[in-house]
Amino acid sequence: MALASTNGEVVTLPSPSPDQVYVTISALEGGHLTLPESLFVTPADPEKRSTVPSLSFLIQHPPSIQTLSQDARSETTKLIFDLGLKRDFSGYREAQQQHIAQRQPTTVSPDVAESLQKGGLSPEDINKVVLSHVHWDHVGTPSDFPNAEFVVGNGTLHLLAHGGGPLYPASLFNADELPRDRTKELPAVQNSAEFESHDRVSEHRWQPMAGFPSAIDFFADGSLYIIDAPGHLHGHVNLLARTAPGKWVYLGGDCCHDPRILSREREIALYDDGKGGLRSVHMDTDGATRTVERVPQYPPLLSTSTMQLSSLLGAIALLTLAAAEPTVYLIRHGEKPDSGNGLSAAGQQRAQCLRSVFGATSKYQIGHIMAQTPKSDGKRKRPYDTVAPLAADLGLSVDTSCDRDDAKCVEDVVKGYTGSGNILICWEHDALSDIVDELGKDDNPPSYPDDA
């Protein structure tokens, strides 16, 4: 799959393997905080403050050949990326609480543990926690996850214990934040000897991947990559998740706090550091700029023009939802002949044309095709005939389990669909509007034209 990154380079993400495993992603609420626009972008409205979510993401990875050989895990791995805010602010140190006082209003309910419970999971079910970085609004309540292994970027443990220079004093971090016996730090990226290696460094290996200089294939099966994303804070990492054929979700942590920075409509803000210099919200502004330039441009991210100052995480949540649910494409059947059943010559031509419109190399990524049930006398078969050549190309069988007038049946198939890719529905045009109605995606379904 090819994508353009914000620096204009075309990035080709790795193709799926024959037995490719995909992950699912669910956005979890992890609290809210309030940010002044002027600290994040320039030019900015000096008065504007926005209350934004600190999102967390549940990533579920089914067992694959690779993971079975690693640890014989036969169950789905449940991983959480970032833990949002602590629900109990007394868990923050004094200097952190002073900082948080400037980020009011905040909310802490639901926090990540409560969000999981709302979805029928318990924090005890979580196997792994990956933190993009250890700022107060991402570190959450680690003690809620007694069975999880924690994974953090290189330099994070040193930062928690000793701080990171005058702008990031140790008082802004908690040395005991993470469980000592269950936390692993990723190794240093190549050519970086900034931090000493120690016994808590994981065995992962950084390698170049697509346009990213340093990535870790986390499950060794191409389903989830940890991306080195330097600049925001020591050890800052992002995730790139493969969710379906041709579908990826990039989780950006704090690589950027406003989609207009990604689209180059705004720049990263610089402000007085109180020590005679200028700073940004990033520890290394130039490094953060280079990281943002490598983030692939996803059209859904950039087309959310109604979103003003919401965090990148908010933007990515939209992308996540789009990736988690299949898109349903509805088309009418091909043209009918002057009399009798089947398709006219023009209709057959349309059926052939659909092979390229919705084919394997198209952007539609069709994984399931539906057509109304044909009658035994050959009636109602045009929708089937219209999509049959495409289905054969894609190696799919046409699902004809629903009668023309049973929109509820179509809804049940769509809502119950757990396969990969999107759904194409070909139907008698008069009944299409009922299906749109039933799917509830549109209060004002289009009317489909009669046969010309």
Ligand SMILES: [Zn+2]
């Ligand atoms: Zn941060």
